[in-house]
């Protein structure tokens with residue numbers, strides 16, 4: 076499939092030319108709010124992003140305190156809603172945080188969700204939870220020193236949509252069958268009512284290649300020695316401290332967009348989203364404020380940078396007994412739930 080350019084009508088109001096452009100997309104260095112404001116309405120299929128979090132221990136990129144965070148983010152939310160197509164989705168990966176000096180959690184990410192889903196705004200299509208088995212036991216004071224809290228290893232991911240029926244298909248992904256299910260498929264099953272009253276019919280015996288995944292995504296954090304990091308170190312460019320593992324944008328891009336659709340990351344950082352889109356034949360736009368992060372992101376598109384290996388991904392680690400997540404590209408065209416008689 077030949078790449079398709081992004082129409083000029085979408086980018087003509089941008090303050091500057093792109094920092095770089097590829098076959099499928101372009102990265103712009105600057106404020107995403109300013110860029111979004113100059114875009115026409117209803118032109119984007121998916122906005123997938125990981126915003127700067129309101130963290131207690133500030134990282135070296137712009138975080139605001141938790142209290143001001145929701146007001147700050149709401150402006151971005153309004154613009155995202157305006158530029159999304161009716162069938163579009165807005166996926167936000169957002170980590171939790173602790174109140175300063177206290178073993179008490181901030182509720183800012185839930186407040187943000189409530190703000191973004193208030194009447195007239197967006198719908199919560201589904202909440203996802205990203206479990207990273209490799210997360211460090213922090214905050215150390217509460218988890219490893221006083222031992223009064225457990226390690227915080229889950230990020231929330233809000234899947235928001237403009238209507239209750241964004242285009243989507245869970246058939247695009249499946250998880251390996253459990254041993255019990257494989258046994259059932261091998262040896263058959265007698266259709267009967269369960270003690271719970273559920274009628275288990277013989278259709279359970281059909282091998283569909285895998286089971287429907289749940290809203291718990293198990294992905295470890297990024298490796299410390301990939302191509303992007305090596306190139307950043309070689310050239311003294313800062314490695315982005317909060318990169319997406321590629322499975323996170325990959326999961327939602329695969330489930331919520333078709334080839335040639337337009338995907339946008341408004342807090343692009345090292346541009347994992349653009350890189351995944353490039354390999355999945357989605358058109359993409361990325362906005363990032365910090366020039367150094369933009370520079371580092373160019374390394375992902377060098378000819379020696381490794382390709383995404385097909386679109387089958389291992390998200391679970393064998394040793395923690397999570398099953399493999401598989402992604403496919405069928406159905407060829409995504410349905411909106413409505414058309415299936417819902």
Ligand SMILES: C[S@@+](CC[C@H](N)C(=O)[O-])C[C@H]1O[C@@H](n2cnc3c(N)ncnc32)[C@H](O)[C@@H]1O
Nearest residue numbers: 106107127317318319342343344345347363364
């Ligand atoms: C959590 S990081 C995103 C990391 C990214 N997902 C990746 O894989 O590398 C958030 C990014 O948002 C950027 N940022 C903050 N405010 C911004 C704004 N108004 N416009 C564009 N980028 C912004 C920060 O510089 C930071 O790099």
